[in-house]
Amino acid sequence: MNLVPYDAMPPDPFADDPEDPANELGAVDHGEERTEPLSETERAELLEDLADLTVYQALLEPRGVRGIVVDCGDCAEPHYHDWELLRASLEQFLEAGQMRPHEPAFDPDPVHYVTWDYCRGFADAVRTVPENSDAH
Template sequence: MHDQFPGLPPDPFADDPSDPAAALEGLDPGIPLDDGERLAVEEDLADLDVYERLLAPRGVLGLVVVCEDCNDDHYHDWDMLRANLKQLLVDGTVRPHEPAVDPHPEDYVTWDYCRGYADAVFRYNEPRI
């Protein structure tokens, strides 16, 4: 399933009949996004593309997001976040995945930082993205 969403780590239990997560598949099906939610995710994907083009060359590896469930920072590289958003469009859910191993927080920025940075670049410069 993860091959459908490049950027997500490979499923270590792919094609394993004893996959411990197999029992969860039927318990929590994704809820299809309504038109407004779908539009918001598509806009996030478009924004993500711009942010990556502006910030990756400056050494930013991705985004940090505060998890609503555990209240911890979760670090997502550009590809993983893109895959998560695409999966949300297709499935209405995002499957769990392993967090980044020993991330360096200074290499990640927030969505708000990205928005502000992009606004400044587009307002005061002629960006080449």
């Protein structure tokens, strides 16, 4: 499993800058941060999601699907995740117990993204088509 190292992200342009405009904001509450390690069940589910993601990408990327769309419960907006971005986020969660913030896809075309449920249904359909079937 290839993990994305922390320093693979672009550097903070205001790191160690006393004039950082964010200093005026003070401490920002980013919601509840996880303090306990992942349970064995959570780890198993994340590993299963990563395995599923590999299958979904292999099946759908050649058909022009660029990734997965997720409806955000916090902002009620769809979030578009390219395959590699989602994989990196899941690996980060597996490694650190929480996901770090990331940049959203730039001007994504919704036509090229599908839901996790669509991926699951597509993969199930592919698995149930007999090998010698004329269905494609």
